[in-house]
Amino acid sequence: xxxxxxxxxxxxxxxxxxxxxxxxxxxxxxxxxxxxxxxxxxxxxxxxxxxxxxxxxxxxxxxxxxxxxxxxxxxxxxxxxxxxxxxxxxxxxxxxxxxxxxxxxxxxxxxxxxxxxxxxxxxxxxxxxxxxxxxxxxxxxxxxxxxxxxxxxxxxxxxxxxxxxxxxxxxxxxxxxxxxxxxxxxxxxxxxxxxxxxxxxxxxxxxxxxxxxxxxxxxxxxxxxxxxxxxxxxxxxxxxxxxxxxxxxxxxxxxxxxxxxxxxxxxxxxxxxxxxxxxxxxxxxxxxxxxxxxxxxxxxxxxxxxxxxx
Amino acid sequence: xxxxxxxxxxxxxxxxxxxxxxxxxxxxxxxxxxxxxxxxxxxxxxxxxxxxxxxxxxxxxxxxxxxxxxxxxxxxxxxxxxxxxxxxxxxxxxxxxxxxxxxxxxxxxxxxxxxxxxxxxxxxxxxxxxxxxxxxxxxxxxxxxxxxxxxxxxxxxxxxxxxxxxxxxxxxxxxxxxxxxxxxxxxxxxxxxxxxxxxxxxxxxxxxxxxxxxxxxxxxxxxxxxxxxxxxxxxxxxxxxxxxxxxxxxxxxxxxxxxxxxxxxxxxxxxxxxxxxxxxxxxxxxxxxxxxxxxxxxxxxxxxxxxxxx
Numbered sequence: 001x002x003x004x005x006x007x008x009x010x011x012x013x014x015x016x017x018x019x020x021x022x023x024x025x026x027x028x029x030x031x032x033x034x035x036x037x038x039x040x041x042x043x044x045x046x047x048x049x050x051x052x053x054x055x056x057x058x059x060x061x062x063x064x065x066x067x068x069x070x071x072x073x074x075x076x077x078x079x080x081x082x083x084x085x086x087x088x089x090x091x092x093x094x095x096x097x098x099x100x101x102x103x104x105x106x107x108x109x110x111x112x113x114x115x116x117x118x119x120x121x122x123x124x125x126x127x128x129x130x131x132x133x134x135x136x137x138x139x140x141x142x143x144x145x146x147x148x149x150x151x152x153x154x155x156x157x158x159x160x161x162x163x164x165x166x167x168x169x170x171x172x173x174x175x176x177x178x179x180x181x182x183x184x185x186x187x188x189x190x191x192x193x194x195x196x197x198x199x200x201x202x203x204x205x206x207x208x209x210x211x212x213x214x215x216x217x218x219x220x221x222x223x224x225x226x227x228x229x230x231x232x233x234x235x236x237x238x239x240x241x242x243x244x245x246x247x248x249x250x251x252x253x254x255x256x257x258x259x260x261x262x263x264x265x266x267x268x269x270x271x272x273x274x275x276x277x278x279x280x281x282x283x284x285x286x287x288x289x290x291x292x293x294x295x296x297x298x299x300x301x302x303x304x305x306x307x308x309x310x
Numbered sequence: 311x312x313x314x315x316x317x318x319x320x321x322x323x324x325x326x327x328x329x330x331x332x333x334x335x336x337x338x339x340x341x342x343x344x345x346x347x348x349x350x351x352x353x354x355x356x357x358x359x360x361x362x363x364x365x366x367x368x369x370x371x372x373x374x375x376x377x378x379x380x381x382x383x384x385x386x387x388x389x390x391x392x393x394x395x396x397x398x399x400x401x402x403x404x405x406x407x408x409x410x411x412x413x414x415x416x417x418x419x420x421x422x423x424x425x426x427x428x429x430x431x432x433x434x435x436x437x438x439x440x441x442x443x444x445x446x447x448x449x450x451x452x453x454x455x456x457x458x459x460x461x462x463x464x465x466x467x468x469x470x471x472x473x474x475x476x477x478x479x480x481x482x483x484x485x486x487x488x489x490x491x492x493x494x495x496x497x498x499x500x501x502x503x504x505x506x507x508x509x510x511x512x513x514x515x516x517x518x519x520x521x522x523x524x525x526x527x528x529x530x531x532x533x534x535x536x537x538x539x540x541x542x543x544x545x546x547x548x549x550x551x552x553x554x555x556x557x558x559x560x561x562x563x564x565x566x567x568x569x570x571x572x573x574x575x576x577x578x579x580x581x582x583x584x585x586x587x588x589x590x591x592x593x594x595x596x597x598x599x600x601x602x603x604x605x606x607x608x609x610x611x612x613x614x615x616x617x618x619x620x
């Protein structure tokens with residue numbers, strides 16, 4: 001079975017919209033638990049306006065603290081940060097991330113509302129982001145958000161992500177990895193197959209990543225379909241927390257523990273301690289004062305929980 | 311895309327383990343709403359010992375009432391009932407169901423605890439059930455329960471369902487349709503592919519059905535995988551209620567509204583009013599005093615709920 005990498009996004013997408021603000025020590029503890037559970041790619045924060053996303057305040061201090069954390073020095077996870085513009089990307093690079101994830105939204109209205117500029121301007125800034133990141137030795141990934149549907153414009157043309165990718169290829173501005181995000185959780189497996197096939201046609205060799213939300217219960221079905229479409233990295237959020245502040249109905253990233261259970265059973269994923277991941281999702285729920293949407297924490301592993309059932 | 315039939319099981323598997331007992335009128339109202347939403351195969355009850363499953367008391371009266379219901383006479387849904395032994399099956403046939411669903415459990419321990427007899431005895435009774443149902447003009451389906459894992463014995467051999475099917479074929483005792491049930495919700499898509507491939511090898515022509523629980527969030531991923539494996543009917547429960555009284559950790563059938571959203575988007579399913587189905591799941595939640603596990607009722611359809619998101 002193809003090896004798949006789980007990219008943990010709880011410290012960013014998972015908590016960004018939660019009203020309970022976690023302090024730096026708490027965020028560092030969360031990331032420490034994720035690394036201890038075996039995760040090696042973690043989106044630790046985003047460099048955005050803290051007035052718009054208060055949970056992400058102090059992003060630079062968090063990254064610096066992680067850089068000084070002995071546990072990180074041993075496990076050497078790849079720490080990424082999300083940026084919506086050149087300024088944010090420069091701050092992330094200066095703070096010392098391993099990877100910069102930049103975002104362009106597939107629909108004009110949503111890009112304008114999320115980034116404050118038109119798509120053309122976002123893509124123009126991307127070229128500078130890419131150059132700055134490469135100069136600093138950072139990996140770059142570009143996420144096409146709302147690639148499966150937009151909360152303002154509705155359906156998104158299936159060829160739209162591939163068209164953006166082709167535009168980047170023509171400008172010699174490809175990232176190291178490209179991701180399609182179902183930001184508001186509307187995709188079904190057929191949508192996944194179509195979009196990734198067109199994207200693969202446009203970019204035969206580029207590593208592909210997918211970011212699904214379980215808003216309409218299709219998250220894991222989309223994940224398994226994405227793997228069949230050649231995707232090699234999948235975003236997930238421990239506990240299944242998360243959403244998007246600009247898409248109010250969008251709650252629930254794919255829960256890392258549920259995705260791990262499925263992928264481990266299929267032989268796609270190794271090196272993760274599922275019990276530690278479940279414990280981390282439950283711990284995060286306690287910090288946020290909410291029951292995690294993840295189901296593994298309620299049902300238990302299998303056949304590990306036989307004693308309980310019998 | 312292949313046409314798939316949704317088999318609604320809320321009136322049986324969905325509510326059987328709920329502490330709030332619905333009276334006959336309420337069950338009839340539920341079934342009426344499901345038919346009005348466009349569903350045409352409904353598992354309306356089970357003929358089991360009401361001391362063990364109090365919610366299923368009055369099964370015969372319910373079926374009789376449905377037979378006298380003018381809405382049913384117009385829509386002509388196929389009404390099925392589940393039986394665990396010959397006595398239950400005879401009662402179901404006498405009450406006038408269109409279809410008898412009989413159950414054998416893939417593991418000896420679970421069959422003994424669920425049916426009270428060894429597998430061999432359950433299969434011996436099946437031949438009489440089949441003969442009686444055919445004589446009465448009923449469709450027969452046989453569900454192999456715990457086909458993906460057992461709460462007492464753990465992992466179930468992937469070839470076990472096919473071996474049971476081969477035994478029935480050799481005895482000229484095949485049902486009109488055979489189903490594999492993930493009674494305790496442990497399956498991942500790989501398990502689905504393997505088991506249905508072996509089953510298809512043993513029975514090249516028999517219609518296949520699948521019954522998944524979303525206990526570990528893999529329900530819809532398994533459903534879409536089952537369709538790719540040739541399955542033409544999928545069980546689901548409106549609101550996502552349900553479980554198994556003998557497997558305490560098993561909560562949550564695949565929610566009908568979530569499965570319908572996904573299958574409609576993929577072109578697999580026609581004729582169902584998704585909004586009416588969502589309303590029925592919410593209505594059932596009110597009757598049971600519980601929030602439905604289904605997610606469509608919280609997130610809304612797409613792009614139908616654009617106004618809300620914007």
